[in-house]
Every structure is written in C-alpha cells, then in structure tokens.
Amino acid sequence: MRYENPILRGFHPDPSICRVEKDYYLVTSSFEYFPGLPVYHSTDLVNWRQIGNCIERDHLLPYETAAAGQGMWAPTIRYHDGMFFVTATFQGYGNFIVHSENPAAGWSEPVSVNMSGIDPSLLFDGGKAYYCTNQRGEDDREAISLAEIDPMTGDVLSPARVIWHGMSEDRPQYLEAPHVYSIGGWYYLLAAEGGTRFNHMITAARSRSVWGPYTSCDRLILTNRYAKNTGIAGSGHGDLVEDQQGNWWLVHLATRPDEAWYSLLGRETFLLPVTWENEWPVIGDGASHLVCEGPLWARQKPIEAWRADFSLRQPQWLFLRKPRWENYDFQGNQLLLTPSADHLSDPLGRPTFLALPQMDMDCTVEAEISFDPMYDGSEAGLTIYIADYGYYTFCKRRENGSSTLAVDRSGGTFQPICVPAKDGAVHLRISAAKKGYCLSYAFNNEAFRTLTLVPPLTADDAGKGFTGTLMGLYAQCRNSGEEKAKVISFSQILTANR
Numbered sequence: 324m325r326y327e328n329p330i331l332r333g334f335h336p337d338p339s340i341c342r343v344e345k346d347y348y349l350v351t352s353s354f355e356y357f358p359g360l361p362v363y364h365s366t367d368l369v370n371w372r373q374i375g376n377c378i379e380r381d382h383l384l385p386y387e388t389a390a391a392g393q394g395m396w397a398p399t400i401r402y403h404d405g406m407f408f409v410t411a412t413f414q415g416y417g418n419f420i421v422h423s424e425n426p427a428a429g430w431s432e433p434v435s436v437n438m439s440g441i442d443p444s445l446l447f448d449g450g451k452a453y454y455c456t457n458q459r460g461e462d463d464r465e466a467i468s469l470a471e472i473d474p475m476t477g478d479v480l481s482p483a484r485v486i487w488h489g490m491s492e493d494r495p496q497y498l499e500a501p502h503v504y505s506i507g508g509w510y511y512l513l514a515a516e517g518g519t520r521f522n523h524m525i526t527a528a529r530s531r532s533v534w535g536p537y538t539s540c541d542r543l544i545l546t547n548r549y550a551k552n553t554g555i556a557g558s559g560h561g562d563l564v565e566d567q568q569g570n571w572w573l574v575h576l577a578t579r580p581d582e583a584w585y586s587l588l589g590r591e592t593f594l595l596p597v598t599w600e601n602e603w604p605v606i607g608d609g610a611s612h613l614v615c616e617g618p619l620w621a622r623q624k625p626i627e628a629w630r631a632d633f634s635l636r637q638p639q640w641l642f643l644r645k646p647r648w649e650n651y652d653f654q655g656n657q658l659l660l661t662p663s664a665d666h667l668s669d670p671l672g673r674p675t676f677l678a679l680p681q682m683d684m685d686c687t688v689e690a691e692i693s694f695d696p697m698y699d700g701s702e703a704g705l706t707i708y709i710a711d712y713g714y715y716t717f718c719k720r721r722e723n724g725s726s727t728l729a730v731d732r733s734g735g736t737f738q739p740i741c742v743p744a745k746d747g748a749v750h751l752r753i754s755a756a757k758k759g760y761c762l763s764y765a766f767n768n769e770a771f772r773t774l775t776l777v778p779p780l781t782a783d784d785a786g787k788g789f790t791g792t793l794m795g796l797y798a799q800c801r802n803s804g805e806e807k808a809k810v811i812s813f814s815q816i817l818t819a820n821r
C-alpha cells in the first residue's frame with residue numbers, strides 16, 4: 324500500500340520505535356522544550372497519536388540550563404517483560420532511563436546511568452540488559468561502546484567495551500545513534516555517521532556475539548547524500564522494528580530541504596520498508612522517499628486540524644525550559660496567560676510561551692485573544708519561533724499609552740510594523756507558505772485584513788538545525804503587573820493535506 328512521508332511532520336528528530344503485539348510506540352527528541360520526550364502510539368505505523376511525554380515533571384532534570392538546541396537528546400524506547408524503558412541524554416546532566424508499565428499513564432523518575440557518550444540505547448537479550456552509547460575508548464577514537472546494565476537502577480554492571488569504530492573506520496565522523504538488535508542468530512549494530520546534515524547516513528555491522536567482533540556491512544544502509552532529486556536530505560539516525568506480520572521497517576530522521584538550506588521545519592520522522600538479503604537489512608534503493616509502497620494493513624489518513632482544548636493541558640503543547648506554571652491558567656473554555664518579565668530573546672529565559680511544531684510549509688495557525696495591555700511594553704499574541712535568537716512575534720502591544728497590533732523579529736534589524744488596535748478580542752492568523760508567512764487579523768466580526776508578509780526565518784535563526792520551527796502563543800512585559808491575556812481559541816490546520 325502507498326503512504327507518504329514524513330509520518331510525523333515538523334520538528335520530530337531522532338525517532339525510536341518498539342512494538343508490543345499490535346501496538347507501536349515511538350519517541351523523539353525534545354531539546355529545550357518541556358515536557359520532554361513525546362510518546363506516540365499507532366496500530367498501523369502510518370497514523371500516529373501523541374499519548375503523553377516521558378518527562379512530565381520539571382524538577383527532575385535541569386531544564387533551566389537548557390540553551391537552544393541543548394536539553395533532551397535522542398531517546399530509545401524498548402519493551403521487555405511488561406515494562407517500557409526509555410533512555411536519553413540530557414545535555415550537561417548525562418544519560419538516564421525512565422520506565423513505565425503504561426506509556427499513556429506516566430513514567431518513573433529518571434535513574435542516571437554512569438556511562439558517557441550520547442544517543443544511548445538498550446538491548447534485552449538472554450535474560451540480560453545491555454546499554455550502548457557512542458562513548459569513546461581509551462585511544463579517543465570515535466566508537467560505540469557497550470556495557471551490561473540494570474535498567475531499573477541504571478547501575479552499569481560491567482566495564483564498557485568498545486565494540487565498533489564505524490563503517491569508515493579510519494575516519495569516522497559523528498558516529499552516533501547506535502542500536503543493537505538480536506535477530507536470527509546475529510547481533511546487528513545500526514548507527515548513524517556523517518553528521519546530521521547533508522552527509523548523514525545509516526551504517527551497519529553484525530556479530531555472532533553481542534560483544535563483537537562486529538563486521539561492517541560493505542554498503543550504506545541508507546543515505547540521501549547522493550539522491551539529490553528526492554526532495555529529502557539528511558536521512559539517518561534510524562531504528563528497526565518488526566511488525567506483527569513479520570515485515571521489517573525503519574523509522575529515521577530526515578528533512579525536506581528548502582532551496583536555500585536544510586529545512587526550517589526541522590528534522591522529521593520518516594518510515595521505510597526493510598527487506599533482508601544475505602542476512603543484511605536492505606532499504607529499497609538505499610535512499611528515503613516522500614511517497615513509498617509498503618506491506619501496510621491500514622490506510623494513512625489525512626492529518627486532522629489541531630485545536631486547543633483549554634480544559635486540560637494537552638500533551639502536544641511545548642513550553643520553554645522550566646515553565647512558570649503560575650503564568651498559565653487553563654480555565655476550561657479559555658486560557659489565561661500572565662505576561663512574563665522573561666522575554667523570548669532571553670537565552671535561558673522561562674517566558675510565558677506554549678507552541679506546537681509547524682507541521683508543514685503550508686499551514687495556518689489562528690488564535691482569538693482578548694488582551695487590553697495596561698503597561699507600555701506589555702504584549703501577547705502569536706510567535707513563529709525556532710530559538711531565542713530566531714523568531715517573529717505578532718501581537719497586541721501597548722506602546723506610548725496606546726494599544727497596537729505589532730509585528731517584530733528577533734535580532735533588531737527588522738523594521739517593526741505597528742498599527743492602532745481596538746480594545747477587546749482580536750483574531751490573529753498566520754498563514755504559512757514556502758515563500759513566507761502572511762499575517763492577518765480581524766477585530767470583532769470584521770473580515771480578516773492582511774497586516775504584512777514576512778519571509779521565512781533563516782539558517783542563522785536555526786543555529787545547528789537540531790530543532791524546528793514552532794508556532795504558538797506567548798505573553799511578555801517589561802514590568803510584571805496584574806494583567807492577563809485571555810486566549811479564547813487556538814488551532815493549527817494543514818492547508819495542503821495529503
């Protein structure tokens with residue numbers, strides 16, 4: 324059956340997947356956003372629903388230290404004997420594991436693992452659990468290292484041993500994302516090499532023993548570095564899963580690049596069918612594609628519009644770092660936001676901010692907000708945000724004693740746009756397209772008027788490109804007071820759906 328990639332659109336990097344009977348679970352990285360490590364569920368591999376997040380409590384990890392592109396990196400999800408385990412790296416804190424009997428119902432507190440390197444993974448085999456990361460050996464060459472572990476306590480039970488130096492052994496570059504599997508009498512080691520941009524690739528090795536020696540596969544498993552006309556770049560960092568029919572699949576990250584660069588949507592999650600030849604995994608022509616054929620048992624459905632339900636904090640909302648919960652009041656039919664003295668531009672700020680990944684080049688975000696700012700510099704509205712140094716704001720703001728509708732951009736070189744605003748509620752709409760964003764507004768029941776068109780954010784705004792563009796709500800001020808912005812509705816709709 325035919326399906327389209329990506330299966331998770333917008334900012335969804337470093338996917339990892341596991342299956343329990345007919346249920347599939349997938350996790351991705353979340354960086355400086357909270358809650359951490361979103362968990363998705365599917366029964367067919369192509370229609371996914373977010374059921375929660377592994378890190379729901381913000382006292383557990385040092386979110387307040389997470390600069391743009393830092394924080395939570397590259398999780399792995401595995402299931403063993405009635406228990407789900409997720410391990411990941413929190414930059415500056417190290418590796419940790421959480422566990423849960425029911426991923427939708429919450430996760431344990433993290434136990435830290437005393438093994439360095441990033442992109443940790445787990446293997447359950449023969450009554451033992453193994454942990455691997457890209458920890459280097461004593462000679463400081465890039466490597467994948469393996470140790471035995473107690474996954475409940477995080478205790479490392481054996482010395483860590485180097486098991487592989489990558490396919491390009493003499494000059495590995497960015498050897499990362501290791502996953503070890505026990506399949507049909509072999510231990511397979513899948514890893515990423517080449518760095519997460521245009522040279523990214525998946526390589527493999529295998530051994531009869533979990534400790535090695537591992538023999539490299541003599542070809543690349545996946546890369547789009549040579550496949551220039553696919554509309555995809557940076558394919559790599561993947562994880563294998565066997566479906567309930569005995570077919571194999573790979574989830575991996577890649578981007579849909581724009582003309583100029585890598586992709587401001589960020590790294591997305593793709594799915595590819597896998598076959599086996601000579602006991603090695605094979606992926607079609609070795610590249611990822613936007614339209615694929617695979618042995619699926621259900622059709623891929625169009626993506627539904629996402630609408631905020633202010634009676635609860637939906638798991639899709641992303642906050643920045645360690646949210647100040649007192650600034651968010653989910654009231655059922657509306658959300659009250661207290662403007663923060665922290666601004667979006669503060670590198671380690673904890674501003675009032677909640678957003679979702681921009682899912683596609685073509686989409687529309689709309690909110691109805693009622694805000695009559697009391698102090699100069701107070702503002703509330705929508706933001707297109709990729710980092711503290713890369714964002715737009717489109718808001719109602721008080722300036723020199725009067726209310727305005729204002730558009731501004733990080734960095735200080737943008738000529739802000741400002742028009743007088745009426746009191747009471749305003750509809751703010753951002754219509755995204757490849758060439759940029761159209762910002763329009765409507766007071767009361769009037770028709771929408773275009774305020775301006777702004778170009779997309781740029782590669783400089785995206786830093787290393789680890790994260791992707793988010794679109795959402797924010798409220799900030801110069802001096803905290805008693806004012807509140809009332810959000811009456813918020814939605815994101817894909818305008819060109821599959």
Ligand code: 6LW
Nearest residue numbers: 396397442499500519560
């Ligand atoms: C992640 C690494 C990578 O840890 O990017 O593309 C890093 N791969 O495996 C951050 O997502």
